[in-house]
Amino acid sequence: MLAASDQEDCTAMIEDVQDKVAAIFADKLMVAVPSRDSDLLAEGHIDSVLFVDLLLTLEQDFEITVVLDELDLEQFQSINRIADFVVDQIAANQAV
Numbered sequence: 001m002l003a004a005s006d007q008e009d010c011t012a013m014i015e016d017v018q019d020k021v022a023a024i025f026a027d028k029l030m031v032a033v034p035s036r037d038s039d040l041l042a043e044g045h046i047d048s049v050l051f052v053d054l055l056l057t058l059e060q061d062f063e064i065t066v067v068l069d070e071l072d073l074e075q076f077q078s079i080n081r082i083a084d085f086v087v088d089q090i091a092a093n094q095a096v
Contacts, residue, residue, distance in 0.1 A: 017062075017090075018083040024057050025079065036079040046076070058082070064089040 018036060025031045031045055040046045046054065054076070055066050064086065075085040 014083060014087055017086050018080060020061065021058075021079050021083050021086065024054070024061065028057055029053060033079060038079075039077050040079075041073065041077055051076070054082075058086060062086050062090060064093060 022033065022036060025033050025045075029050060031050070033040065033045055034043075038045065058064065059066055066089070075081055
């Protein structure tokens with residue numbers, strides 16, 4: 001179980017990544033997303049070309065590697081889910 005300070009650090013990191021992902025959509029991809037829980041795929045905010053741009057931007061901005069064979073589209077349904085994916089990737093990179 002995480003100590004209270006570790007939980008606060010984790011929560012702060014997730015919120016920071018959520019902010020950065022939201023900024024990627026607004027500033028780099030030029031996509032207006034109504035909320036961080038909006039279903040990006042079902043609502044048509046992301047097409048195949050934009051999805052590739054998103055993956056490349058995530059790799060560059062967060063210094064992660066996205067393995068295409070391991071991708072699950074559900075991880076990209078919303079800004080919050082993308083942030084969770086990024087945090088998991090960062091943690092995996094730090095564990096190596």
